[in-house]
Amino acid sequence: MTDAKALAVTRWTRVSITAVAALGGLLLVLAFGPAFLGADLTDRLTTLFIYVILAAMWNALAGYGGLVSIGQQAFFGLGAYAAIRLSNAGVEVYLALVLAPLIVGLLSLPLSSFALRLRGGEFAIGMWVFAELAHLLVNLDTLIQGETGTSLIAISGFAPDARRAFNYWLALAVMTVVVAAVFFLLRSRTGAAIQAIRDNEEAAASVGVRVMATKRLIFVLAAVGCAAAGALQLATLITFQPKTYFSVQWTAYMIFMTLVGGLGTFEGPILGAIIFFAVETLFGSSGVWYLIGLGGSALLFSLFLPRGIWGALSSRFGIQLMPVGYRLASPSRARKPGSAG
């Protein structure tokens, strides 16, 4: 028997305090990025930030909400489309890029009460069907001219250097906001509910967790996040061809990043996004073999390392950089890893 008084529940550890401080410092340095990074590196990091957003959102859905969606490209495409529409209506272009994801978020509310009634595989492909439908309907818009697409013309009003820096800051800001949103969500009371749902939905409902409301929160957050990523992609590419935005490829990337990094861990998707970014930089030009490699890795990780690289490391060594869980600490014994993660 362990003496209960000798045990204490803690959230912060020395490692996590150091990690959070280091992360804060890193973000501060990154905020001055355009001043010292150079044009090419600034663009590349903007892309990395977009990947981190996508991975964090897909992980929130699948890793915490138990919702595997093959249709997140719907929100990615709609985010870009909404930005085009707003800008065309005369809204200042960077304001349009910020407002677009919020509008998509509003749209996802009614969709959520429908989609969340689907379970497992039905939800997965149901969302895919929604993405296909959204793609087809956007194609009908005369402004878009079908698959020909259009451009975010207003953004060309900025000088290339200014545009590059603004895109970078916007991507950095959105990434910080969505990752922080997941962080505070997991630390809040809702976080406990989310993890209870992930582990066993029926059991969670039976102890009074509001399953539907909690899942809806995650669903809408993921919609806003993916839409913001789509709007950012538009800001960097300028052109909008529906096919490239509504491609299921985006969801394949999200699945790869989340699975390899660590599904259901906070740090995993960030690691996964960095790995994906590196893999793409090294092998992206090898075309089809690169895609075979991505699909093959997703397959192998889901079979043999379902909690990904980070999940394996953190359960092996008991590390958790971000204090999202609870730890049981006793002064006399070694610290044990928390069950939540």
Next chain:
Amino acid sequence: MWLDQVLQGVLLGGYYALIACGLSFMFGILRIVNLAHGSIAVLSAYLVWVVAEQLKISPFLALIAVLPVMAAAGWLLQRTVLERSLRSGALTPLLSTFGLAVVIDNVLFQRFGADTRSLAPDIGDLAFNSWDVPGGGSVGQLALITFGVAVALLVGLQLFLNRTPLGRAIRATSEDPDTAELVGIDSRNVYAAASAIALVTVAIAGTFLAMRATFDPYTGPTQLIFAFEAVVIGGTGSLWGTLIGGIVLGVAQNLGSQINGQGFLIAGHAVFFVVLAARFLMAGRSPRTLLRALRGASA
């Protein structure tokens, strides 16, 4: 005019029922939504195409040669991927089969390139011959054969599950694998056999896809979506519902195509959502109980 479109839609529905058959069977027995379903159908289409081209034989004969290969592939798929996925939770099969689909599509692209192919030139007159329907209009011979094969396959599967020892073993294992083991059923082998049967039906569907239309390495996901829509519209887990679902989908698409160039796909997806919404509304405030009843209480 409209009546003819409905008739063509019903026949198209036969193809959807055929492609949905394996998806529905696998979901009903193994409780897996196989996201590689469409890609496996296209893989079979390529296999049949290669055999038919190399040996200069009819695609129907080539299909007979491909069937045992796909059955073996189904067995392997269950043993290597699905069985392991199911052990680590209900969501893992979705992730692993999606990864598998990406691999299959791109390996096909690597091997065969972006060219579209078709088996239509290999079946001669059958590709375009048709019979006149009394009162105007006509039905394609191939479309009617496809419909007939779909019905035969659905009836065959139903009889197989109800009347044969293996069919009974499959149903028993699907209900409760542990109890099935107690009465001497090797559940691993039974599941693998069910997966083999599912892939045999997928191979047949892939061949008809290749005969009635063109295909390329990335045709798979679209076929998965059509198959899935047919299964859900008809009511998950029921083989007969799959036929009805396919017909509803086919009719909606054909009528949609009369309205707008993209109306074919839009109407198909729209009818899918309308049917789902109607089902949720009819179930009042407890859609979960209805879904559970439809799936036969899989928990």
